[in-house]
Amino acid sequence: MAEIGFGEKIKGFLISPVETFQKVKDEDLGPVLKYYVILVVIFSILNAIIMGTMSSAMTSMMPMKMPLMGAAGGGLAAVTMFIGFLILLIVGLFIGAAIIHIFVILLGGKKGYTQTTKALAYGMTPQLLLGWIPFIGIIAGIWALIVEILGIRELQEMSTGKAVLAVILPGIIIGIIVGIAAAVYVYTSGTVSTP
Template identity: 40%
Template sequence: MRQNIHARVAEFIQNPLESFDKYSEEDLFMSLEYYLILSVFFSLLSSVTTVFGMNSIATMFFNIQTEEMVLWMALPVTFTAILLVLISGLFLSGIFLHIFVIITGGKRGYVRTVKSIIFASTPALIFGWVPVAGIVAFIWSFILAIFSTRKLQEISTARAVLALIIPMTVLLIIIASLSGVYIYTYYLE
């Protein structure tokens, strides 16, 4: 199960549509291995930027000094948390997205939905840890998610957009509602 990760990342970055064709029929475990390797890379770099970035902000704005030992202890915890969120998030978002893929006419199965998320995640997992470039990488991944969902589920672009926008809107409404309840309960009473 050896993959040339560098070549594969380059393919997904440079020619994503061709890469969707090339890897759409591969075994799910090969795709999961690819995702896991990129997730470890992202988690490692993201945990370093998060821990040391938060320390810099605390020092700069609040004059709070953190012991170096605490920072080094926070790294494995942060790394593990990010990695667990990425792995569980892949399958949970796959379920959530697949419900809307089915609603919009996709009939190619849950595995293809998960693969579309894996393939589209490449820019976010490679560049997402970089503070400003990460925003562009996540937008790029969202656009790729539209195309990978369209390709792997064999639905139109409009249906793929709906399959992605509807769950995001539902999720934002749920988050806003829960935030409103929290604020009302704890701050306005």
């Protein structure tokens, strides 16, 4: 099957993800990673600009007026955010895919780790395109989660219910573990000091 173009993939994963996942089912991981990295770079740049601008604006509102510090702080924050998002999103794709793939296997998926990685990489399209926009990013994140579920369903040939569980359960389990760890920490840290 011929590789579909970059713009066609963006449009497809935003508007008709099921049909687009069917078109990329036999695609190698190379084009997937190229697509994903391009979107990650764009997202990281735009998000860094937004965060750097916000950081600069907040610094300039400090009681002690130091405009150069505000500009430098905003610029440094932007560069740090860019590098951080770039690394986090690229490494996070493979770690997230590995975690979700464990649940895919437990729930009967047999199409391999590559298909899970493809589902997550392409599923992030709405978030990577629109997630940097304040408030709209929340909607884009929800849409990305739905597209990821559809991707797991289509590429792993699972039922919708199993795909939902494969994507949602890891987050729930991690949330519970973090909640328990936080509760244990608060309980054992002795938040009340005695004289």
